[in-house]
Amino acid sequence: MSHIDKINTNSWFVIANSTSGNGDFSKQWKEIQQYLKHKKIDYSFAFTKFSKHEVDLVQNAIKKGFRNIISVGGDGTLHNVVHGIMLQRYVKTSELTIGVIPLGTGNDWIKTYNIPNHIEKSMEIIFRKNTILQDIGVLKTADNNLTYFNNVAGLGYDGYIVNKLKTLKKFGAISYLLAGIYGLLFYKKSIFKIIFDNKVIETNCLMTIIGICKFSGGGMQFTENVKPNDGLLDITVAKNLTFLDLVFNLPKLYSGKITHHKKVATYKTKKIAIIPQNSKTFIQADGELVGTGAITAEIVEKAINFIIN
Numbered sequence: 273m274s275h276i277d278k279i280n281t282n283s284w285f286v287i288a289n290s291t292s293g294n295g296d297f298s299k300q301w302k303e304i305q306q307y308l309k310h311k312k313i314d315y316s317f318a319f320t321k322f323s324k325h326e327v328d329l330v331q332n333a334i335k336k337g338f339r340n341i342i343s344v345g346g347d348g349t350l351h352n353v354v355h356g357i358m359l360q361r362y363v364k365t366s367e368l369t370i371g372v373i374p375l376g377t378g379n380d381w382i383k384t385y386n387i388p389n390h391i392e393k394s395m396e397i398i399f400r401k402n403t404i405l406q407d408i409g410v411l412k413t414a415d416n417n418l419t420y421f422n423n424v425a426g427l428g429y430d431g432y433i434v435n436k437l438k439t440l441k442k443f444g445a446i447s448y449l450l451a452g453i454y455g456l457l458f459y460k461k462s463i464f465k466i467i468f469d470n471k472v473i474e475t476n477c478l479m480t481i482i483g484i485c486k487f488s489g490g491g492m493q494f495t496e497n498v499k500p501n502d503g504l505l506d507i508t509v510a511k512n513l514t515f516l517d518l519v520f521n522l523p524k525l526y527s528g529k530i531t532h533h534k535k536v537a538t539y540k541t542k543k544i545a546i547i548p549q550n551s552k553t554f555i556q557a558d559g560e561l562v563g564t565g566a567i568t569a570e571i572v573e574k575a576i577n578f579i580i581n
């Protein structure tokens with residue numbers, strides 16, 4: 273804390289990822305700047321220059337005294353901003369506030385809070401400053417690496433899709449569906465051992481989802497009765513679901529009713545270990561690839577203020 277410059281609670285630090293989404297970034301950025309100037313908002317900004325640059329940028333902003341951050345981009349940009357905040361030691365994370373201007377492809381985090389996928393409307397919401405002190409999840413992989421997440425993480429089929437999405441995002445929102453179909457054709461299920469609250473589950477598993485918020489995969493809902501500040505991880509174990517199960521239940525993936533399927537089980541817990549038998553099983557957090565293999569996940573209760581609608 274001793275290295276902090278003058279604390280600046282009225283000013284905003286804007287972190288923008290020019291590579292997110294498929295829109296014309298220079299046009300979008302012009303619109304954002306015009307709004308900020310028109311409303312006489314006090315702000316500084318930085319563009320990310322490489323993947324995960326958000327982590328350094330947000331930490332430097334906090335060190336300089338900024339307490340209000342705006343993430344301009346998609347779920348990956350927000351994820352890295354959150355990860356950077358959770359890793360820094362300059363200030364308590366609950367003293368920080370994040371607003372989101374969505375420019376991404378999936379933009380799943382904003383859906384839980386009905387934030388419109390629209391520059392001006394999302395900015396109006398930001399400067400109303402209605403906040404929720406949201407929980408954050410943390411994953412630890414076998415090599416002891418920590419990854420913080422603010423939306424939804426998972427292992428198995430969804431991690432496989434995130435890996436595939438890297439080459440498909442150029443197709444826009446439909447890329448999620450294309451990656452999903454590719455995964456259904458080529459992904460091989462594995463036995464997962466899942467341990468929490470003195471329970472041990474061993475099952476053939478398509479994927480296991482760990483949620484803080486509701487939506488992932490471009491608007492799908494795999495978790496049940498989600499409350500992003502209840503201090504609990506929302507766990508969904510999709511067991512032996514087949515290609516046909518998913519195709520016939522496609523609307524239920526979007527409505528959330530898939531959690532009632534007989535091959536799907538849901539739980540709530542504070543801490544969980546998930547150990548796939550196949551160590552090459554992909555792990556994703558907020559749509560970002562984290563690694564492969566086993567994880568433990570825990571909740572960090574009421575960690576960061578997020579501006580919501």
Ligand SMILES: Nc1ncnc2c1ncn2[C@@H]1O[C@H](COP(=O)(O)OP(=O)(O)OP(=O)(O)O)[C@@H](O)[C@H]1O
Nearest residue numbers: 292293320321322324346347348349376377378379
């Ligand atoms: N300058 C950059 N060059 C390359 N990659 C970047 C740059 N800045 C940020 N990134 C990375 O781009 C990745 C994708 O960004 P983001 O998720 O925000 O957009 P998106 O994939 O279009 O949206 P969504 O995740 O909502 O579908 C993130 O991992 C982020 O770290």
